[in-house]
Amino acid sequence: MRVLITGGAGFIGSHYVRRSLGGDHPEFADAEVVVLDKLTYAGNRENLRPVADDPRLRFVQGDICDAELVGELMRGVDLVVHFAAESHVDRSILGASDFVRTNVLGTDVLLQAALAAEVGKFVHVSTDEVYGSIDEGSWPEGDPLEPNSPYSAAKAGSDLLARAYFRTHGLPVCVTRCSNNYGPYQFPEKMLPLFITNLLDGRQVPLYGDGGNVRDWLHVTDHCRGIELVAGAGRPGEVYNIGGGTELTNRQLTDRLLAELGADESAVRHVEDRKGHDRRYSVDHAKISTELGYRPVVDFGEGLADTIRWYRENRAWWEPLKQAATISR
């Protein structure tokens, strides 16, 4: 089996690669895994270090918008798992062009190449943010997409393109829409690693607005497990929500982090709310559960403690990233 994984040097993509090559995946025993990643500020070869010497892995530094390169890499591919994206909402508010280019145009380049190469399955990794914001209840997959940030609008564009390639051309595409992920190797501009690393350094954490925004926190392992199920038995043309983590307001999450890291209220700095800040995300994940037997297994308390431990023990990974980061809160 030949697998092309885009964005495999990022947070979730690298987790997927490390898991796939990790041993308990017999279907990857003879696989050739090609990672295509541009290594933007968010991509990091260090994330693949645990599997760097695995002969099944080939790393290609390149852009998903490069049609010639993508065409070459796509030849003979059985499965594409497409993670590559510009992924940080705050950056998309400062400027959306990179988001439109990579998330929309880059996805189109991949879909075209996959069609030409007649790949067996194309899993497009989308996000719950494409639905917009919901005060009560949860979105099933058929709900309309009403994205509010330039990030989620660009993701919605790619999500709908993926669907269109199935409807128009019969390309066997599946789309996954997952809730907020947490875990090791997440770039320290996102809320959870930003807060953990600030607290480890005795610094304050910036809490947006009234802290009442609600997110469903799912461990990255559970997300990757859901993607594996969809890659294996997901029906072409279908969308699968992935969720079922732990719903918390940002204030509640902050309080848990303060308690875990031995800090108090003086460590919280209240900052002006993010523009267009979605109030709540919540996906209904009944479809993937009934059809594919998905269920989240990582307990939030344990997952959070493990994640904090990882950042405590891996300063050499995140300190240089924070020093070089061009965005901060």
Ligand SMILES: NC(=O)c1ccc[n+]([C@@H]2O[C@H](COP(=O)([O-])OP(=O)(O)OC[C@H]3O[C@@H](n4cnc5c(N)ncnc54)[C@H](O)[C@@H]3O)[C@@H](O)[C@H]2O)c1
């Ligand atoms: N993080 C979350 O909570 C979450 C939740 C649901 C869905 N998602 C989706 O999962 C995917 C991965 O998210 P993440 O958090 O790992 O993101 P990330 O920012 O950590 O990683 C993105 C990766 O894509 C690469 N990349 C960016 N532009 C590229 C280009 N033009 N060509 C090739 N590679 C490029 C980067 O170098 C990086 O390695 C994204 O599509 C995102 O929308 C993320």
